[in-house]
Amino acid sequence: MSLQLTFLGTGTSVGVPQIGCTCPTCTSADPRDRRRRSGLYVRSPQTAFVVDTPPEFRIACLELGVTHVEACILTHAHMDHIAGFDDLRRFNTLNGKKVLPCYASPETVEAMHHIFPYIGKKPKEKGLYRPMIDFRSVARAFRIGDVKIVPLPVVHGNVPTNGYLFEHGGKRAAYICDCFEIPDATLAKLRGVDVMVLDCLRGTRPHSTHLTLGRALEYMKEIAPRRGYFTHMCHDVKHEEFEAELPRRIRLAYDGLELKV
Ligand SMILES: [Zn+2]
Ligand SMILES: [Zn+2]
Numbered sequence: 001m002s003l004q005l006t007f008l009g010t011g012t013s014v015g016v017p018q019i020g021c022t023c024p025t026c027t028s029a030d031p032r033d034r035r036r037r038s039g040l041y042v043r044s045p046q047t048a049f050v051v052d053t054p055p056e057f058r059i060a061c062l063e064l065g066v067t068h069v070e071a072c073i074l075t076h077a078h079m080d081h082i083a084g085f086d087d088l089r090r091f092n093t094l095n096g097k098k099v100l101p102c103y104a105s106p107e108t109v110e111a112m113h114h115i116f117p118y119i120g121k122k123p124k125e126k127g128l129y130r131p132m133i134d135f136r137s138v139a140r141a142f143r144i145g146d147v148k149i150v151p152l153p154v155v156h157g158n159v160p161t162n163g164y165l166f167e168h169g170g171k172r173a174a175y176i177c178d179c180f181e182i183p184d185a186t187l188a189k190l191r192g193v194d195v196m197v198l199d200c201l202r203g204t205r206p207h208s209t210h211l212t213l214g215r216a217l218e219y220m221k222e223i224a225p226r227r228g229y230f231t232h233m234c235h236d237v238k239h240e241e242f243e244a245e246l247p248r249r250i251r252l253a254y255d256g257l258e259l260k261v
């Protein structure tokens with residue numbers, strides 16, 4: 001088995017459909033126009049882990065049959081990426097009450113301690129059922145099982161944010177879901193990756209913290225991946241119409257999409 005990526009969700013922070021919206025995307029019959037908040041499930045021959053725990057994390061696990069998670073990696077502490085964090089406790093139980101490691105930048109780890117002060121390594125108090133998490137600050141490459149993971153700092157407003165590069169068996173896949181700008185040092189690590197997943201909030205109308213189509217395509221050109229996928233899309237993006245205008249090697253991700261790297 002190679003590296004396998006499954007999209008738990010591909011939507012922007014409010015999800016698609018948006019509450020109370022009757023636009024053509026929000027009322028579309030195409031299942032690819034229904035987007036949970038963004039997250040990724042990664043599997044290799046030796047391990048399985050998630051990137052982010054969005055609000056619909058539990059629903060995504062149920063729908064996609066995710067029953068095996070040995071670790072968690074966080075991109076940043078925006079609520080659309082962490083609101084489902086408490087649901088990791090099911091994997092403590094499924095893993096025989098083992099503490100689950102959670103890797104993130106030092107800033108994100110600090111934010112998690114503020115937002116979820118009750119979550120740590122300690123075993124639960126009597127009668128309480130809470131996640132047991134070992135937070136690990138990472139600034140350099142680390143490993144989970146047979147996967148090498150390289151943190152990729154990106155610019156996303158004023159919140160310290162990482163994408164991640166996954167390496168296994170000579171193949172490389174990168175995931176950058178929230179990003180306004182990719183620093184040169186990060187770009188240098190991405191050239192020629194097998195799979196590049198990149199933030200593309202919407203068409204050409206710019207946004208202050210997210211990439212939109214013009215810049216996202218420029219980055220894809222510079223990175224020149226074998227295959228590129230856009231994620232973290234809002235309701236401006238109607239899957240079929242939007243994808244038809246893209247270069248052939250760049251597609252739109254959708255919830256439940258599985259990629260073999
Ligand atoms: Zn986000
Ligand atoms: Zn809408």
Ligand SMILES: [Zn+2]
Pocket residue numbers: 076078156178
């Ligand atoms: Zn964000």
